Amino acid sequence: MWHTVLFFVVLSSHSVLGQVSYSIPEEMAKGSTVGNIAQDLGLDLKRLKSGKARIFSGDSTEYIELNKEKGMLLIKEKIDREALCAKTTPCALHLQMILENPMEMYTVTVEITDVNDNAPFFQTDEISFEISESAVTGSRFMLDGAVDADVGTNGLQSYSLKPTDHFVLEFQNHANGVKSVEMVLQKPLDRENKERFTLMLTAIDGGEPVLSGTVQIHITVLDANDNAPVFTQKVYKAVIIENSPKGSKLTTVSASDADEGANGKVTYYISKVDDDIKDFFTINKENGEISLIGQIDYEKTSHYQLDIKARDQGGLSDSCKVIIDVLDINDNKPTITIMSMSSSISEKSPSGTVVAMLKVNDPDSSANGRVQCSISEHIPFVITSPSNNFFSLRTEQELDRERESEYNITVLCSDEGVPSLSSSASLRLLISDVNDNAPVFERRSYEAFVLENNTPGLSVFTVKASDADSNQNARVSYILDDSAVNGVPVSSYVSVSADNGVISAVRSFDYEQLKDFHFRVKAQDGGSPPLSSNVTVRIKIQDQNDNAPQVLYPVQTGGSVVAEIVPRSADVGYLVTKVVAVDVDSGQNAWLSYKLQKATDRALFEVGPQNGEIRTVRQVTDKDAVKQKLTVVVEDNGQPSRSAVVNINVAVADSFPEVVSEFSDFTLSKEYNDNLTFYLVLALAAVSFLFITTVVVIISVKIYRWRQSRIFYQSSLPVIPYYPPGYADTGVTGTLPHMYNYDVCMTTNSRKSDCKYSTLGGQSVLVVDQSFSETLQRAMKEKNLVDDPDSPDLVRAWPHNFADLRNVSTRWT
Incomplete structure (x- = not known):
């Protein structure tokens, strides 16, 4: 069964070389179908007709024809594989199918597979040997092999010899695939017992059905001949140039025989004579000289192999091979x-x-x-x-x-x-005329760069198109195509000069708002009708360092003091807090570094230059002040660089009362809130307005506050207002807060008061509202609830029922 193999190789946008392969057996009848080439190549039958499809074989022999009506390849002449390719495998016909309008070429390969239509045959009707009765067991006699025109399994496979009383067959496989056969003596001969006998040699191929050929071997037993001829070499090699003249000597083979007289005389002959050998080479029977007798053409055969046999008068023989390589000369024009x-x-x-x-x-x-x-x-x-x-x-x-x-x-x-x-x-x-030359841009697309904060009207880039026509048809005008950038017409961003293609910026660009945008420019000639082409232009905005870093944490508050709590038991490397900052610029303009500018005790804290983490440098001691103020500078890597400053309050303490006492005075003494006066004046004006408009409301409020203060002094649950700062989680980018609660429990003895809180990375934040501190002190002085009137400590001014204070909630961010 034959089959089809199809694949394509793309050559260009206008010529496609497709290749389709078929495999068919030889000896198919004329008119048999090779394959449906139209279907295999995906071609329409109309295309075969309109393209004037035809088969091109390249030589005068045409075995295959095309039926354009059905798109089929048919057998035109019966194919004999042996006549076409001899022993060459694989055997194939290489054809081309040509189409026009547009011009296309498809390569068609038709492989001709072998069928077992040739039986092995011997070139001689009989083989004769004269063998001395003294021939020793194991003596070898080269037999002329059979020839089978088929190849592969259909070719010659084996031999058989009958009867096998005195001789057996031995085979030798050579590198070129040739199988030689020798007859080996396994039982001594006795001329007196039997002077002549005949053997039958059969050659068998591997086809189905099996074909065979036979030849008779006539053995004549002679008187004793002690020694057989022996070649000096088993393989001889020779080289000859094609077109060498007749009579040229190739090589000389030589065999010697130790016998004397007629039994020692050796004659040479070519044992296997094929048609492609007997017309070109001959051997001198007396001296073994091989000569050229025909015209050698490399293009027909580049390699020959001769089987030479040497035989003495007693019937003993030896064999050798002569391999002849033909050298090519440049004797053919393209x-x-x-x-x-x-x-x-x-x-x-x-x-x-x-x-x-x-x-x-x-x-x-x-x-x-x-x-x-x-x-x-x-x-x-x-x-x-x-x-x-x-x-x-x-x-x-x-x-x-x-x-x-x-x-x-x-x-x-x-x-x-x-x-x-x-x-x-x-x-x-001939070139037929078409009048259609459109403008052509120098590039397929353009890309330009402009620094942000540019001056409006700045020339950004120039596009250029040329027209192969002349005069008015070659006059090119440039037009900005209508499009939008972020919902705004592109004409509000750039403009293009109609005469020279210069693109200018209409506005000043801001990299933080717009990083890049693209638009199309049309080049139109002055012909009638006009022809045009478009090109895409991409404008990329380059960043400037025009934005300073912004500190996200810690948040600087005006009405309260944010303090990070560090226990006195903190080890070296204790994470106090982390400065979180961002820069809306890009690239190196947004690379931030952190530096500790000021500190109450520089030997106690350090800041990570890359991550902004504030950690302790040494072990915290009892001698360290409770109140610590740090100033951190955040600086970007721009040219010139920009920076931001953040102040951080740190409380070094183990107990809540100590922190409250220290930071109450600290809060009252600090005056770095620039808007404090403004807020006080605003509050005074509001109170005055309320007092003038409604005295009744003021009196009611006073009474209400007096009652509340009475409840406050009698209650164990003082409410401490708290306004938490924003805090970004260390090691995490973002501003999403996390909620934490801690409880403060105190007794009438402030030394036994305790603060239990939840931490984030070992950090604590305490917030003491300034207004609460002032109100608390004023109330205690008025009610004479101070245990020790000489003590300035805020905690000592706490009421005696302070032990009942519970559930004071704060929020961590």
Whole structure:
């Protein structure tokens, strides 16, 4: 059963070389179907007709024909594989199918598989041996092998010998695939017992059904001949140049025989004489000299093998092989065949359009058979080789009939032999006119860069288009296509000069708002009707360091003091807090570094230059002040650089009362809130307004506050207002807060008061509201609830029922 293999190789946008392969057995009847080439190549039957599809074989023998009506490949002539390829495998026909309008070429390979239609046969009707009765066991006698024109399993496979009373067969497989057979004596001969006998040698192939051929071997037993001839070499090699004259000597084989007289005289002959050997070589029977008697052509056969036999008068023999290699000479010119050609082509045809297809054949080998083709210079055509032996002549660039209306193209094909041989072919091509030259931009797309904060009206970039036409048809105008950038017309961003294509910025750009945008520019000529082309222009905004870093944490509050609590038991490397900052610039302008500018005790704290983490440098001691103030500078890497400053209050303490006492005075003494006066005046004005408008409300409020203060002094649940700062989690980018609660439990003895709180990375934040501190002190003084009137400590001014204070909630961020 035959089969089809199909694949494609893309050569260009206008010429596709498709290849389809079929496999069929030999001896198919005329008219048999090879394959449906239209279906296998995906071609419509109308395309076969309109393209004038035809099969090109390259030689005079046409075995395959095309039926365009059905798209089928048919057997035109019965194919004999042995006559076509002899022993060559695989055996294949290489054809081309040509289509026109547009021009396309498809390669068709038809492999001819072997059928077992040839039986093995011997070239002689009988084989005769004269063997001395003294021949020792193991003596070998070379037999002329059979010939089978089939190949593979259908070829010669084995031999059999009958009867086998005195002789057995032995086989030797050689590197070239040839199998030789020898007859080996296994039982001594006795002339007195039997002087003559006949053996039957059968050659068998491997086909189905099995075919065979036979030959008779006549054995004549002679009186004793003690020694058989022996060749000096088992394999001889010779080299001959093709076209050598007749009579040229190739080599000489030599065998010796230790016997004397007639039994020692050796004669030589070629034991296996094929048709391709007997017409070219001969051997001198007396001296073993091998000579040339025919015309050797490398292109037909490049390798020969001779089986030489040496026999003495007593019937003993020996064999050897002579391998002859033929050397190629450059004796064949390349042959140029024009497979298809267009007589005219439009000037509008794109680059790469196929004009003609050529097949160039050189039967020589190696460099002698390698062909290169070229054409005249300074013409807009190029010749390429899509596959071996095939060449395509195609346009290399756009054609212009106004410059050249006709081309006479000479194709020169030369081989690489020494000396080189060449052939040429002339082609005449007319250019048909089309008046359609549109402007062409120098690039397919443009990209420009502009620094942010630019001056409006700045020239950003220039686009350039050219038109191959002349006069008015070559006058190019530039137009900005209508489009939008972030919902705003692109004309509010850039403008383009109609005369010279200069693109200018209409506004000043801000990198933080717009990083890049693109638009299209149309180039239109002055022809009628006008022709145009478009190009995309991308504008990229480059960043400047125009934004200072912004500190996200800690948040600087005006009405309360944010303090990070560090226990006195903190070890070295204790994480106090982390400064979190961002910079809306990009690149190195947004690379931030952190530096500790000021500190109450520089030996106690340090800040990570890359991550902003504030950690202790040494062990905290009892001698360290409770109140610590740090100033951290956040600086970007721009040129020039910008920075931001953040102040951080740190409380070094183990108990809540100590922190409250210290930071109450600290809060009252600090005056770095620039808007404090403004808020006080505003509060006074509001109170005055309320007092004037409604005295009743003021009196009610006073009474209400007096009652509340009474409840406050009698209650154990003082409410401490708290306004938490924003805090970004260490090691995490973002501002999403986490909620934490802690409880404060105190007794009437402040030394036994305790503060239990939840921590984040070992950090604590305490917030003491300034207004609460002032109100608390004023209330205690008025009610004379102070245990020790001489003590300035805020905690000592706490009421006696302070032990009942519970559930004071704060929030961590």
